[in-house]
Amino acid sequence: MRFILFTFFIVLLWNSDAVSQSLKTESDSFHLTGILKGRDTGTMVLWYPQFGQFIRDTCVLKKGRFLFSGLITEPAFSWLKGSAADGNSTNIFIEKGKQHIILEENSFDEFHMSGSYTQRQDDTLRRVKKQIDLKYKKWRGEYAGLVDTLPKISDSIYKVAVMNRITHIADTLDKEYRHKALAFVKKRPQSYTSPTYLYGFLVNRKIDTEGAELLYQSFSPKIKTSYAGKLVRQELDKRRININAPEFTATDLSNSAVSLRGFKGKFVLLNFWASWCLPCIDKIPELKRLLDSCQSRGFEIINISIDTKKENWKAAVQKHTLGKFHNVLVNKELEDRYPNIKMPIPSEILINREGVIIWNSLNESARPLGEILMKQIGN
Numbered sequence: 001m002r003f004i005l006f007t008f009f010i011v012l013l014w015n016s017d018a019v020s021q022s023l024k025t026e027s028d029s030f031h032l033t034g035i036l037k038g039r040d041t042g043t044m045v046l047w048y049p050q051f052g053q054f055i056r057d058t059c060v061l062k063k064g065r066f067l068f069s070g071l072i073t074e075p076a077f078s079w080l081k082g083s084a085a086d087g088n089s090t091n092i093f094i095e096k097g098k099q100h101i102i103l104e105e106n107s108f109d110e111f112h113m114s115g116s117y118t119q120r121q122d123d124t125l126r127r128v129k130k131q132i133d134l135k136y137k138k139w140r141g142e143y144a145g146l147v148d149t150l151p152k153i154s155d156s157i158y159k160v161a162v163m164n165r166i167t168h169i170a171d172t173l174d175k176e177y178r179h180k181a182l183a184f185v186k187k188r189p190q191s192y193t194s195p196t197y198l199y200g201f202l203v204n205r206k207i208d209t210e211g212a213e214l215l216y217q218s219f220s221p222k223i224k225t226s227y228a229g230k231l232v233r234q235e236l237d238k239r240r241i242n243i244n245a246p247e248f249t250a251t252d253l254s255n256s257a258v259s260l261r262g263f264k265g266k267f268v269l270l271n272f273w274a275s276w277c278l279p280c281i282d283k284i285p286e287l288k289r290l291l292d293s294c295q296s297r298g299f300e301i302i303n304i305s306i307d308t309k310k311e312n313w314k315a316a317v318q319k320h321t322l323g324k325f326h327n328v329l330v331n332k333e334l335e336d337r338y339p340n341i342k343m344p345i346p347s348e349i350l351i352n353r354e355g356v357i358i359w360n361s362l363n364e365s366a367r368p369l370g371e372i373l374m375k376q377i378g379n
Contacts, residue, residue, distance in 0.1 A: 031098045032068040036082065038105030040064045048078040048094060049227060072096060074226055075118035075192040082108065093118040093193065122193045125184045129177060136173055143169045178206055182215070190220045195228035202235040209239040209363045238339040239362045245270075245351045246337035250304070250328035253314060258302065258328050260355070266298045267377055269369070270349045271325075272340040274306045275316030280346040284320050290370055291324055297377050298353070302326045304334060306341055352376060 032046070044066045046057045059066040075095035082088035082105065090108035092101065099115035109126075113119050133140065146166050153159040178201070185194045198215055201207040216224070216232050223229050245268075249259040260268070271287060273280035291301055303325040307313040310329060317327050330341055340347045343362070348369060350359035359372045 028071045028073065028096060030068075030070055030072055030094050030096055032094055032101065033099070034066045034068075034101040034103060036061060036064045036066065036103045036105060038064075039083065042083060044068075045081045046078060047081075048072065049076050075116070077196045077228065080108065092116070093122050093196075095119075118192050121188065121191050125181060125193070125197075128180045128184070132173065132177055132180070136169075139169050139173070174206075182207065182211075185215055186218070189218045190223060192223065192226055192228065194219060195223055195226060195232045199228055199231045199235065202232065205362075209236060212236060234339075238343070239360050241357050241360050241363070243357055245349070245355055245357050248331075248333045248337055250331050250334060252326060252328050253317060258326050260302075260351075263300055263302075263351075264355060265353050266300055267294070267353060267373065268351045269299070269301045269373075270304055270338070270340075270351065271301055272304050272306060272338075272345050272347045274345060275312045276307075277345050281320065283346050284322070286370075288324070290373065294373060294377055295324070299373065299377060300326060302328060304328055304330060304338075304340075306330045306345065 034044070036044070040061060040063050042061050044059045044061060046059070046068045047054050048057070048070060049055070050071060055070065057068055057070060059068055072094065075093050078092050078094050080090055080092055080101075080103075082103070085106060087106040088108050090103075090111055092111070092113060093116055095116050095118055097115060099113060099119075101111055101113040103111045113123075143166060146162050146169075150159065150162055150166070153162060181197055182201070185197050188194050195216075198207070198212060202212055212232070213236055216229075216236060219229060224233070245260060247260050249257050252258050269287075269290075271283075273283075287301060291299065301324075303317075303322060305313045305316075305327065307316075307329065313327075313329055317323075317325075335341045338349075340349070340362075346361075348359075348361040349357055350369060350372060352358045358376065359367075359369065361369070
């Protein structure tokens with residue numbers, strides 16, 4: 001379920017461009033010993049951050065025992081994985097020094113770990129999650145049954161009803177867990193767990209930018225400058241509004257230059273998309289309607305494609321009749337100045353007549369684009 005899975009995005013999205021730090025002394029090392037009950041042989045895998053990237057370390061089990069050693073600068077969110085079967089992976093926080101973990105095959109989330117103060121803090125939130133799971137035990141069973149049944153339903157009306165019930169259960173559990181987790185973060189401004197969870201909520205759009213900014217500002221200096229703290233800061237900066245939109249020049253279909261400065265005095269939507277992105281294609285009719293209703297009042301759309309093959313971009317523009325948009329292909333200048341290029345698409349930024357960003361689709365609480373534009377464009 002979604003509220004359980006969000007932390008895995010941290011592993012997938014961890015920024016590999018962070019500044020490297022020199023680690024050479026024994027004081028920077030960690031040692032994680034472990035016992036796996038229920039399996040004596042095979043391998044274990046540990047992913048952990050080092051020198052600005054994730055290290056994948058593999059260890060061979062010997063009578064169910066294993067050992068990982070490495071170098072880290074600070075307590076770190078890590079991922080421990082065993083066999084491919086369900087239940088054989090879990091998230092942990094490792095730190096400098098010696099730690100020990102006891103795991104049960106097929107039930108890694110029930111681990112017991114000692115030696116990591118940061119993990120002990122995280123255990124508090126894990127216990128809260130278990131309480132929520134127990135509270136909604138019947139609902140979780142219903143959820144699993146409905147998910148299994150859904151592909152077998154042929155009646156369209158009944159299928160919609162089942163899908164709505166699945167969504168309601170997931171959203172209810174997600175909302176309660178999110179509330180507890182954010183309260184946990186708020187109470188622990190000096191814990192390395194806090195920016196890790198806040199980052200997970202941000203990248204999954206589970207918290208509004210203003211609320212995330214307030215939590216980030218409450219963190220102690222060492223947490224703000226931690227690896228996860230820097231990631232939070234980067235994510236918040238991507239969502240900023242009321243700042244001048246960075247200038248750029250790109251090339252359109254006819255090899256003519258399109259510059260943002262050429263649209264001064266108009267409202268401009270920067271729409272980041274690609275020919276292979278189905279959600280982007282699904283959004284096109286809405287953008288066309290918006291342009292048809294507002295273009296005469298000074299509204300334009302610059303369609304910025306992140307396609308790597310120019311022929312695919314050109315074919316998509318023609319196929320979806322995007323002639324009224326200003327279609328340009330991404331370049332180095334855009335990559336350097338707009339983080340949207342390296343983020344999930346579609347994403348949009350609305351710029352006012354003065355060249356100021358007034359709306360950003362990355363903000364979880366952002367009002368609908370049409371509503372914002374209609375309110376502003378008459379002013």
